[in-house]
Amino acid sequence: MTSTYPLTAFEIKPVVITTETYHIPIALERVSAGFPSPAAEYMDGSIDLNKHLIKNKKSTFIVRVNSMSMRDAGISIDDELVVDRSVTAECGDIVIALINNEFTVKTLIIETLESDQQKVWLRAENPEFKSIYPRDNEDIEVWGVVTAVIKNVYKRRRKRS
Template identity: 60%
Template sequence: MSNNRGGSREGSGRKLKYNEPTKTVRVPVSKIIEIKNYLNEAEKQSFNDVASITLVDPTTLMHIPLASEKVAAGFPSPAQDYVDKTLDMNEHLIKNEAATFVVKVASLSMRDAGIEIDDELIVDRSIEAKHEDIVIALIDDEFTVKRLMIEGDHNHWLKAENPEYSDIHLKDGQEMVIWGVVTFVIKPFRKR
């Protein structure tokens, strides 16, 4: 007799309630109400997806060799050893030095857009945000990293790129300030 109940299904399972993994622990009965009250406060919506914000100081100049031909994902051509010019990473990543910041990410709310915890984002505050840009927004004095969705003249909301996180639709009295537009994600492919 076969059992058709097993296996995982997309979207099933417990959802992250506190934006981090949880663990089962034993607590004294006399502390249950106190702990539940604490957890209810922690459960209130928090937007702070940003660990740090640092102003860019492009004082160093480093020229990196730039191959003159594009590289395919297959086997490289032996002729591609020729380096035509060099690239300064400051010129490549920073368009407006005075308005550019590096933001370190503190949540997985944008995981499916390739942004993970401890990734560094290059953020330009001088760019006007457009529909579907990834932005740093300020809501209730907390920063969040989300995709800006614009529907009509007055309906703006923020989309999470991870089904375990909620989209952000402003409630009455809430104000959203688009602090900057994410232009690049800096992340290592090789862990040290």
């Protein structure tokens, strides 16, 4: 098992919404991930990515990931996470958390103990990485809930801005 503690998301950027709107066409047909099917040659409306990805623009930011600790949740290095601070985190949500002055992306786990106290910890979604169990003198501060993952699958990647 390899791990660095904590496993951080390395770049936080505010979301900037311009007055320009780009509507991207939506195909009527869904795309098969198995055997190909004949595709219809027309589009059905369009989608505004600002409205699609951002529910509360004043509380939304983007984080770029630099760890494979969330691999099994479909999150990889250089993925950009859309994070909303206005969403109340619940058990099982993928969150951006602050622990020991370091940011990390993990699955939030909240367990109720026999004493009716709650145990809060952060689960890594890759068995090669350790989950984070805060010590008695440590607090986990949830900064926001991940609401979307932006993944660049195009092989000729553009240079980072």
